[in-house]
Amino acid sequence: MTNYLNYCLANHEWLLDFIEALVAIESPSDDPAAVNLCGAELASRLTELGATITRASSSTAGDHLRASFGTGDRQVLLLGHFDTVWPVGQLERMPLKRDGGKLCGPGVFDMKAGIGLATLATRALMAQAALDRARIVMLWTSDEEIGSITSRAMIETEARKSEAVLVFEPSLPGGALKTSRKGVGQFELVVRGISAHAGLDPGKGVSAIHELARQVLAIERIQDLDRGVSVNVGIVQGGSRANVVAAEARATVDARAVTIADADAIDRTLKSLAPVLTGTSLEVIGGFDRPPLERSAAVVRLYEMARGIAREMGIDLHEGSAGGGSDGNFTAALGVPTLDGLGAVGDGAHAIHEHVEIEALAPRAALIAGLLTRLCSASFGGAGSGPA
């Protein structure tokens, strides 16, 4: 571990330059041309380090990058994204700069610094020739911030081939890892009623809006915050005029759950909602886009491994849970051991004060290198080691 720490400290400036080069190229998910420029920079830097690069293009998002190091049988997947939530031009409002102990800029924390950390850790392994029996596959995608629609299949394919998946999303405060993440679902409830003139024939209509109001109360009853189950009717729409009994109304519902069982229960409850007012009908579409990342035994074993390595470095590593989903949710749901939040220590994801802590970068990269060494050299019970 001392070797890795020394190596990462010696390459501290290299790491900062790598991260800054990515942040300097703005890469909003919904601008494929821009996001591809950032991807090209990343691909060229990884190629220089000896990676074999495959580019997967899609018609609706930017290209995704797969970079492979080493030729061994045992695969460890390093996962993350280089798209950000910030539009082109945001650099003028939140410039890329080193400010005291902070490196600031759009997308630095979520999660371009994480890509830098994973890359330096991989370099450290190669410098120690620790990659003879394994291969490290990096998957850096370009549509995570908009739901990973075009990258999900690729992520799942690579995860199935892997012993373990390390996700370089931002850490929790103080550097804690994410050993559970809520699953995130979105549902649309469409209510159909019978329209009528509100003044001349009020008794002939059945209001979709009045029915929707009853359904909103039923949906609210699903919420159970103690269990980590939350539902939010975030948008309601309906009706056409004040003097018309509404023929249609709709609601958009955000739902979150900690366990796959609770996510399934929410799905079932919403899809079996029954109309209260005679003459109305309901339709519920949608579902959980990202299943929960459960704190399974495999996740805990991976976390304990990281915690042990951190302890050797004199770092007290903690764990926590996140309310939002990441691509780690997909891989964990496949049963592949997944550890999330291995990215930089910092603050302000999706916020104007986004930054990472410069001092914490080299120790973090050394910790990742230590974890990778362990995963590359010993069977862990993931996909690569046969039936568990």
Ligand SMILES: [Zn+2]
């Ligand atoms: Zn992210």
